Amino acid sequence: MLKGKRAYLKKLTSNLNVKSVDVGKELEGTTPPSVFIGSWNYPKVYAGPMIAPMQGDISIMDMPESWIREKKTQEDIIGYRLSLVRGKQTVGIQDFDNSFVGKLQEISLASNSIESEAEFGSRPRGLSFSDETAPHGPSALIEKFDIESVKWDRALEKVYYDSDFKAAEATIDLHSKGIPFSNIQKAFSVGTMGIEKNRKLVPTRWSITACDTILADNLLKEVRNYDIMDSYRVYEFSSLNNYYAVLLIPTEWQYEWMEAFLQVLRKEELIFADHELNGGKKEYSKVGGCYYTCKMAVLEALAREKKQAGAIVLREAYNGYVPLGVFNVRENVRSAMNEIPREFEDMKTALNYIDTKLKLPLDKFKNESTLLQDLIRSRQTTLDGFFKV
DSSP states (O other): OHHHHHHHHHHHHHTOOOOOOOOOSEEEEEESSOEEEOOTTTTEEEEEEEEBSOOSOOGGGGOHHHHHHTTOOHHHHHHHHHTOEEEEEEEETTOTTOHHHHHHHHHHHBSSOEEEEEEESSOOBOOBOOSSSOOBOOEEEEEEEEEOOOOBOHHHHHHHHOTTSOHHHHHHHHHHTTOOHHHHHHHHHTTOSSOGGGOOOOOHHHHHHHHHHHHHHHHHHHHTTSOBOSSEEEEEEEETTEEEEEEEESSSSOEEEEEEEESSSSSOEEEEEEEEBTTBOOSOOTTOHHHHHHHHHHHHHHHHHTOBOEEEEEEEEOTTOOOOOTHHHHHHHHHHHTSOOEEESSHHHHHHHHHHHOSSOHHHHHHHOSHHHHHHHHHHHHHHHHHHO
């Protein structure tokens, strides 16, 4: 399923009529701050900064937490991201004596935008869209790279110097202090946290899922100790050609993610789904990183309320949708969980309500579901037994 989904999303972006920023072999500009670590040829990877050909505070270009909250349009976000030029060098994942890697670490720890200068081996070209990571503009091998002096974020700096602090514990600690997810993920990716001998560069795509998973697993340990919610709730949110419905059910933790792509490319109606029961998920999700980022966002809200519940999450993507990375799921679900929910006495009425908001009939989601079907079946069995008494 994952290969099929990736192939489909790649097809969505193959004919996009968009242009990235045009720059020459020399670039004076600013990094938001932003770094990107590729996964190809791991443990030798392409790593480097992302720089925009402009001056001043451009932090908005790499701060996805603000895009949904500030109602940025899809065009705004694509404009930000395609203005970022990706420089890259091949480095080993533990080449921390490399001065270039040291500069990438400084960038990941920075509290604000940094003036930067780069010389490329050739003129940067192309652009990149992905279902996992945010888009970026043209790229090229970087031959020379300099940055101005960097002011570090104090919380990130403290973690950097604590070489006995495990990376997972540092991730949880920074999240508890309100450090934005994107800042934590960048620091994780560039090896600025963790026990010193274990530190390494982590490809950006992998580091996003790793941070989502670390936070979700920790939040779930907390949520398991809370009382179970006593009603059915539906949380909703729409943005960037997506609709999200989060159904919380009064059970111990269990979770299903279902996403439908409706006539985005032509006349297709595609649904991808995955789930876990109370014991959690052992293997990597067949739908990719969106599964983990949604799970984290839901558990974050449950922990905040000190309640336990099961969660069924439905997403519809409509014509005009463009893959922008899993931040799109995380921040939309976070926004949904901050809305006032609708409450229902039973699952049937909750699902009937969701059905009125979907463009695709709910039965089509049910046909692709495992957990939702099981829940409906178990409740019907319980009712049948009740009426036979």
